[in-house]
Amino acid sequence: MSTTDPRITVGVDGSAGSAAAVAWAAKLASLRGLELKIVHGLQIAGLCYGGGMTGIGAATLFEAVQADGERAVADAHTLAASVDQDLVVTTELRKDPPVPMLIDESRHARMLVVGRTGTGGFADMLLGGTAASVAGHAHCPVAVVRGRHDSTVVPESGPVVVGVDGSPNSEQAIAIAFEEASLRGVPLIAVHAWNDVTYEDAFGTARILTQPETLEQDEERLLGQRLAGWPEKYPDVEINRRLVRDRPRHALLEAAAEARLVVVGSRGRGGFAGMLLGSRSQALVEHAGCPVLVVRPTPKA
Numbered sequence: 001m002s003t004t005d006p007r008i009t010v011g012v013d014g015s016a017g018s019a020a021a022v023a024w025a026a027k028l029a030s031l032r033g034l035e036l037k038i039v040h041g042l043q044i045a046g047l048c049y050g051g052g053m054t055g056i057g058a059a060t061l062f063e064a065v066q067a068d069g070e071r072a073v074a075d076a077h078t079l080a081a082s083v084d085q086d087l088v089v090t091t092e093l094r095k096d097p098p099v100p101m102l103i104d105e106s107r108h109a110r111m112l113v114v115g116r117t118g119t120g121g122f123a124d125m126l127l128g129g130t131a132a133s134v135a136g137h138a139h140c141p142v143a144v145v146r147g148r149h150d151s152t153v154v155p156e157s158g159p160v161v162v163g164v165d166g167s168p169n170s171e172q173a174i175a176i177a178f179e180e181a182s183l184r185g186v187p188l189i190a191v192h193a194w195n196d197v198t199y200e201d202a203f204g205t206a207r208i209l210t211q212p213e214t215l216e217q218d219e220e221r222l223l224g225q226r227l228a229g230w231p232e233k234y235p236d237v238e239i240n241r242r243l244v245r246d247r248p249r250h251a252l253l254e255a256a257a258e259a260r261l262v263v264v265g266s267r268g269r270g271g272f273a274g275m276l277l278g279s280r281s282q283a284l285v286e287h288a289g290c291p292v293l294v295v296r297p298t299p300k301a
Contacts, residue, residue, distance in 0.1 A: 017115030
């Protein structure tokens, strides 16, 4: 991963999911020898809608919101320091809504980390209608920290899984997945899903493809081409190829059940594009049994 500053940034809101994200981000920053930045958005906008609030009342409300934010940041700092006392940790409390704040912070981070749930804006941001705004506009990879069985218990064992398709952004996901697997000293499972049923138009007209055996050979060849050269660059990483006749969303969710991290591109040829930024955009961030790392396209020079 290459971006402007050598740090990992984590958004916090004081929830249990936020704490899990901080611990995960702190461990990764420690492994990589990077700084960790903890950020929180105060979400002042909309607090005084409805009228009838005096200046004193508005000030009191703002003070309470600020106090909650300061407490969330302080607790996160303490947690990060407990992971590694030598970790360099900085904090910032911003008077901005979470989504634009995090997108702005992503300009200066190697990775942006957020939790799966929250008591403030991060819950709506990740599990509601604005998920595409963060995954679709961040300037660095975005990690959504999830645990097994829809909990905050984040797995610390298992392989790294990467979703492979034919897109350029899939190439970036593969590169980062090999890097993450090598860093953790674990195997990498490369999942490529194909299906002999396609939808030809906006009305969902299904078409069964002929000669599925030939199609499977083509898909196997594509998977081999996408992985070519990476085992030589990372000889320490055990690579397992998984070619499945299934929808990409289902195949990756199954793989996530045994993984410690799933890496996917935010855009792709076929299922991965819709899975993260289309009508099924919440599949992994809502249901995966491990952290999900969404890789953004590298900006063109």
